[in-house]
Amino acid sequence: ILNVEQSPQSLHVQEGDSTNFTCSFPSSNFYALHWYRWETAKSPEALFVMTLNGDEKKKGRISATLNTKEGYSYLYIKGSQPEDSATYLCASYGSGNTGKLIFGQGTTLQVKP
Amino acid sequence: NAGVTQTPKFQVLKTGQSMTLQCAQDMNHNSMYWYRQDPGMGLRLIYYSASEGTTDKGEVPNGYNVSRLNKREFSLRLESAAPSQTSVYFCASSRRGISNQPQHFGDGTRLSIL
Numbered sequence: 732i733l734n735v736e737q738s739p740q741s742l743h744v745q746e747g748d749s750t751n752f753t754c755s756f757p758s759s760n761f762y763a764l765h766w767y768r769w770e771t772a773k774s775p776e777a778l779f780v781m782t783l784n785g786d787e788k789k790k791g792r793i794s795a796t797l798n799t800k801e802g803y804s805y806l807y808i809k810g811s812q813p814e815d816s817a818t819y820l821c822a823s824y825g826s827g828n829t830g831k832l833i834f835g836q837g838t839t840l841q842v843k844p
Numbered sequence: 845n846a847g848v849t850q851t852p853k854f855q856v857l858k859t860g861q862s863m864t865l866q867c868a869q870d871m872n873h874n875s876m877y878w879y880r881q882d883p884g885m886g887l888r889l890i891y892y893s894a895s896e897g898t899t900d901k902g903e904v905p906n907g908y909n910v911s912r913l914n915k916r917e918f919s920l921r922l923e924s925a926a927p928s929q930t931s932v933y934f935c936a937s938s939r940r941g942i943s944n945q946p947q948h949f950g951d952g953t954r955l956s957i958l
Contacts, residue, residue, distance in 0.1 A: 763944050774934060777946030820886065830875065830894055831902055832947065836886040
């Protein structure tokens with residue numbers, strides 16, 4: 732069973748603060764790492780899919796980096812806004828690359844105005 | 845663009861009743877998935893269909909059956925509902941199983957078993 736772990740479990744920041752979360756995953760048989768944003772009462776929406784070691788992706792104020800050799804990815808939010816409040820999920824494929832995406836438990840971000 | 849459509853959005857069942865959750869996608873995706881989401885547990889895969897005509901068990905398949913009716917539709921059936929199956933169920937699809945393309949999720953079905 733592949734363990735995808737995220738930290739911290741929850742985070743409270745003030746508007747304007749920059750923040751980052753961590754996703755760790757087993758580095759063997761790596762294929763891709765997914766990041767999703769999940770707002771309350773909505774469905775998860777894809778932020779990034781990353782495949783290459785050293786990859787960096789950016790979408791507005793949100794960016795992510797990937798280290799496949801050591802098995803971690805960071806998600807950064809620059810100048811957090813209240814609308815960034817959501818749960819951020821990362822996911823990676825199970826051993827044997829069967830196509831089954833395994834999700835971490837998520838980091839819940841609350842941005843206070 | 846409808847994307848992934850799930851029906852119903854809400855359902856209350858009594859223990860022992862059966863029901864089928866429906867999912868359809870209009871993105872011509874090959875792969876479809878059923879997840880359940882429980883507090884503190886994240887998203888857990890119930891069943892997965894890599895392509896039309898194939899299905900495979902995920903992490904928590906017990907108590908469920910699935911049917912990949914055609915390329916568009918993937919249904920999840922609870923034959924004899926139990927209170928432990930109270931959860932929010934999400935259907936998702938992707939271009940293909942293992943991929944650098946993201947999964948696209950439906951709006952979820954909130955299911956309560958009394």
